Each structure stands twice: as C-alpha cells, then as structure tokens.
Amino acid sequence: MAIVDVKTDITGNVWKIVAQPGDKLAEDEEILILESMKMEIPVASPEDGELIEILVAEGDIVTEGTVVARIKA
Structure with a gap:
C-alpha cells in the first residue's frame, strides 16, 4: 500500500468538501469541489x-x- 497525495490542477477556492476521511473512493471519484472564475x-x-x-x-x-x-491506495 502507498500513500498518494491528491493535488489541485488550478488555483481556486475550496467550495465544498464531498468526501470524508475513512471513505472508500474509486478512481475519479470526487473528493472536493473548487470554485474558480465562477466555475x-x-x-x-x-x-x-x-x-x-x-x-x-x-x-x-x-x-x-x-x-x-491523501489517500491510502
């Protein structure tokens, strides 16, 4: 098992956190949503x-x- 850092691709504001520690995530499952330039x-x-x-x-x-x-993969 490895610890994987999840990084942002853009500059923005953390609008909403969708997942919580302990949640099992599939590849490409949302963790949080950023707001940038009204998007x-x-x-x-x-x-x-x-x-x-x-x-x-x-x-x-x-x-x-x-x-x-961070996720444990």
Missing part, C-alpha cells in the same frame, strides 16, 4: 483507495499543485 471544478481521487486525510477546509484558497488530500 465548479472537481478534484478527484487519482486511483482507488481510502481517504485518510483532508488538508484544506471549505473557504480556503489553494494554488495549482497544492496537496489537498
């Missing part, structure tokens, strides 16, 4: 695994490449 952009799990940590809160501003969550 909602999902941040998804890069592979199957268990969400072990969320590193941001709703309302936080993140930049491209920010680690927002």
